[in-house]
Amino acid sequence: MASVTVYGTPLSPAVSRVLACLFEKDVDFKLAPVDMAKGQHKSPDFLKLQPFGQVPAFQDELTTVFESRAICKYICNNYPEKGNQTLMGGRDGDLLAQTSVDQWLEAEGQSFNPPSSALVFQLAFAPMFGFKQDPAAIEQNEAKLANVLDVYDRRLGESKFLAGDDFTLADLAHLPNGHILVSKNEDLFMSRKNVGRWWEEISARPAWKKVVEMQNAPQG
Amino acid sequence: MASVTVYGTPLSPAVSRVLACLFEKDVDFKLAPVDMAKGQHKSPDFLKLQPFGQVPAFQDELTTVFESRAICKYICNNYPEKGNQTLMGGRDGDLLAQTSVDQWLEAEGQSFNPPSSALVFQLAFAPMFGFKQDPAAIEQNEAKLANVLDVYDRRLGESKFLAGDDFTLADLAHLPNGHILVSKNEDLFMSRKNVGRWWEEISARPAWKKVVEMQNAPQG
Numbered sequence: 060m061a062s063v064t065v066y067g068t069p070l071s072p073a074v075s076r077v078l079a080c081l082f083e084k085d086v087d088f089k090l091a092p093v094d095m096a097k098g099q100h101k102s103p104d105f106l107k108l109q110p111f112g113q114v115p116a117f118q119d120e121l122t123t124v125f126e127s128r129a130i131c132k133y134i135c136n137n138y139p140e141k142g143n144q145t146l147m148g149g150r151d152g153d154l155l156a157q158t159s160v161d162q163w164l165e166a167e168g169q170s171f172n173p174p175s176s177a178l179v180f181q182l183a184f185a186p187m188f189g190f191k192q193d194p195a196a197i198e199q200n201e202a203k204l205a206n207v208l209d210v211y212d213r214r215l216g217e218s219k220f221l222a223g224d225d226f227t228l229a230d231l232a233h234l235p236n237g238h239i240l241v242s243k244n245e246d247l248f249m250s251r252k253n254v255g256r257w258w259e260e261i262s263a264r265p266a267w268k269k270v271v272e273m274q275n276a277p278q279g
Numbered sequence: 280m281a282s283v284t285v286y287g288t289p290l291s292p293a294v295s296r297v298l299a300c301l302f303e304k305d306v307d308f309k310l311a312p313v314d315m316a317k318g319q320h321k322s323p324d325f326l327k328l329q330p331f332g333q334v335p336a337f338q339d340e341l342t343t344v345f346e347s348r349a350i351c352k353y354i355c356n357n358y359p360e361k362g363n364q365t366l367m368g369g370r371d372g373d374l375l376a377q378t379s380v381d382q383w384l385e386a387e388g389q390s391f392n393p394p395s396s397a398l399v400f401q402l403a404f405a406p407m408f409g410f411k412q413d414p415a416a417i418e419q420n421e422a423k424l425a426n427v428l429d430v431y432d433r434r435l436g437e438s439k440f441l442a443g444d445d446f447t448l449a450d451l452a453h454l455p456n457g458h459i460l461v462s463k464n465e466d467l468f469m470s471r472k473n474v475g476r477w478w479e480e481i482s483a484r485p486a487w488k489k490v491v492e493m494q495n496a497p498q499g
Binding site: 122127128133136164165213214 | 330331341342344345346348349352353356357374375377378381382384385386388389390392393427430433434
């Protein structure tokens with residue numbers, strides 16, 4: 060029996076970020092659906108796990124954690140001997156490697172995530188849920204994201220991955236929004252040489268392919 | 280001579296977050312102004328320190344770091360013996376305490392920071408730089424921030440600080456935007472009993488008062 064539970068659906072980008080980490084770390088888990096249509100995410104029981112009423116929430120035998128990037132760090136720290144050993148910048152607690160991961164993971168959270176999440180909403184979720192698309196918001200956020208990806212392209216001309224020579228949480232965190240955006244506007248990533256090379260490599264990882272399989276399976 | 284350099288102005292919220300951490304840790308530093316009016320933040324030399332062309336950037340004898348929260352973590356990790364010992368959740372590397380800091384620090388970055396930064400721009404920087412205020416944006420972001428502060432108020436009814444019993448980076452990260460917002464709309468924080476108690480305590484810390492003194496001094 061898996062002692063690790065992730066609350067949410069793999070269709071949520073933030074949930075799928077945690078699932079990608081669990082597959083990388085080869086940590087067994089079960090997925091507990093949260094019926095947002097019925098308001099389950101605002102129920103008192105769920106708010107004890109996730110006070111903002113959002114997915115994902117994470118629970119194992121030791122604790123509960125929310126916020127997807129904090130959950131990923133916890134998984135790496137609490138299961139150091141399992142699966143991928145370099146997601147946090149190496150097994151030996153090398154401070155500079157870990158700082159580079161922190162730095163590029165925060166760049167993802169603060170610079171890549173806002174425009175890419177806005178675009179994911181406009182290009183994927185708005186049509187899916189019957190909201191009207193906002194062309195001005197699409198144009199504005201594509202321009203913001205293009206600036207971020209230009210910085211990434213220069214960085215990825217100097218190093219194989221964002222934080223250095225290893226695939227780390229800083230790369231992994233881009234997979235959920237990147238996957239949706241590439242399916243809607245491939246050029247945004249693939250027209251940039253180094254970003255394109257990086258994207259091909261990180262999106263082909265077996266751990267991420269398992270997440271995509273979960274997303275494509277009929278949702279319970 | 281200080282071997283630590285912070286690039287930017289204390290008037291920038293992200294810079295002042297790093298300064299608050301340095302004062303808490305009792306780490307000497309010098310401040311290197313970046314003349315954004317002259318485009319110095321987009322110069323090739325500065326982009327080597329901060330590839331997005333933003334402030335702050337941080338440099339010490341060991342490395343350079345960007346992104347304010349990643350810089351704060353680095354300062355705690357690289358100067359463990361100096362100043363405040365519990366900013367990262369305790370000195371002994373307690374995983375659960377550290378995870379709680381990560382979790383609430385990400386909540387600050389993802390939930391508190393977007394609406395509070397938008398409000399700081401509208402209420403403080405727009406009038407200062409001659410931009411027109413957008414009443415719809417003010418209303419929308421005040422409502423978003425109120426929801427976040429409601430969650431904080433419940434949390435701060437259970438624990439003294441956001442991550443637990445100690446003042447940590449998770450609290451510290453709120454000081455820059457909080458300071459400006461309380462000066463413009465005190466009720467947003469002070470009308471909530473536990474948030475008000477927390478704000479009085481964290482904003483009275485000597486380290487933060489030193490940052491405010493730097494902000495109030497004539498800027499070079």
